[in-house]
Every structure is written in structure tokens, then in C-alpha cells.
Amino acid sequence: MARLPEGVEVAEGDLSVPETLERALTGIETVFLVWPFLTSNGASAILATIASAARHLVYLSSSGVNEDAERQTDPINQLHADMESLIEASGLEWTILRANTIASNALGWAGQIRDGGVVRGPGIAPTAVIHQRDVAAVAVRVLTSDKHASAKYVLTGPQVLSRAEQVRMIGEAIGRPLRFERVPVQVAREQMLADGRPPALVEALLASAETRPHSDLITSTVEEITGAAARTFREWTVDHADDFR
């Protein structure tokens, strides 16, 4: 269960069982949808349930979605392209937040960092990782205003960073030298499974790592919507240093 501030009302539902959402949606006008599955199977029924109660849907998508491509280059972006199409056809007002790689993915390295000074993983193109608080800050603005209907926002952090640079910065935050070691796909698979990631997710992430094109894209959307500059990865490492100690 997420840690939420006092006063937040929690209503549980299972996104694989539409009926369980009905009570959670009572009296709700706006929904923030995070889709935790690797395909869009079952999404139509969930969207219909949401549309029967709410007016506006804000969806967490991926910055890798290529609007102009018939098929996306990897399964995770294909999932989000499929979800975006279903949402646009759902009859709901919608806003799409296409987030770049979220910095908190690095928490998956915590076990390796506690055990030693080397993080092993697949090679993946550098990218402008975004602090999860900035995704949340944008979501709050978009959820609480009528100004963002039919917008697709690409959200990135302020700096393109490789895995090696991210790992080095975590080391600086915890006062211990760390390095990233790129390993072959089979070794990366074993490591990701050992880190506790579900097997189907590991395969999707590896396919994405291998095929995702290099992107230097940095957008100013976080600042335009929230009024504050996007947080740096260095700030993220300070916020999360204790998670790696």
C-alpha cells in the first residue's frame, strides 16, 4: 500500500476485475490511470467502467511512443500506443502523460549496491530520467484543472544520463564509489530475476533495452505545467540515499 498523507481516502480495486472498481469510482470525476500489465487485454472493459462514472482520465504513458509509427519498436511502447488509442476512443475526456524513464527504477539496483560496488545490467541508451515527484506534480495540476483535455505531454528530466552516470551519482550520494557494468543479455536476465522482477516484465524490459533508439530529448513541460524546474537526478539520489545504504 502506498504511503499517503493523512486525510487521503483509500478505495481498493483490482484493474484486472472491472466490477471491483465500481465502489472506488463512486463520486469520482477524474481518474489517474496507471496500467500495470504488459498488454492492453482487458483495458476496454476497465475504460468502460471508468467512463460510466468519471468524466476525465489522465493516463501514465511512455515518452517512447512514436505517434507516426504503425508499430512501436518495443513491447512496452506498443502497450502504451495501444492504450492511448483505446483511451481516445473511450468517450472520456483524456490527458496523456508520456513520461520518460522514471528515476525510481534505480531502486531496483539497491540490492546490488548494498552487496558491493558494481551494478550489472543490460546496455540501454542514455535518457533524461525524470524524478517521480515531477510526474506526480504534473499529474496533480492536470487532474485538478480543465485546461488539459486532449493534450499529450512528454515529460522528461533536465539532463540526459547513462546508466553508468546514474550509478556513479548514487555512489556520490552515499559516499561510496560505485560503477555500472554492462553485461550480455543472458547475464542481465539472471540479475534482473535475482533482483526480484517478474519474468514477463524482465523479458519486456530486455526487449526495450535492446531496441529503444537513443534519444537526447529534454522537454520543458514539467516547468511549464508546475511552474518549477524539473528536479535533477542528483536531487533524486539525495532524496533516496538511505534506500541504498
Ligand SMILES: NC(=O)c1ccc[n+]([C@@H]2O[C@H](COP(=O)([O-])OP(=O)(O)OC[C@H]3O[C@@H](n4cnc5c(N)ncnc54)[C@H](OP(=O)(O)O)[C@@H]3O)[C@@H](O)[C@H]2O)c1
Ligand atoms: N517506470 C518507468 O520508468 C515508467 C516510465 C513511463 C511509463 N511507465 C508506465 O507506468 C506504469 C507503471 O510502471 P511502474 O514502473 O510504476 O510499475 P510498478 O512500480 O510495478 O507500479 C505498478 C503499480 O500498479 C499497481 N498494480 C499492480 N497490479 C494491479 C492491479 N491488478 N490492480 C490495481 N493496481 C495494480 C501496483 O500496486 P502495488 O504496489 O500495490 O502492487 C503498483 O502501484 C506502466 O504502464 C509503465 O510502462 C513507467
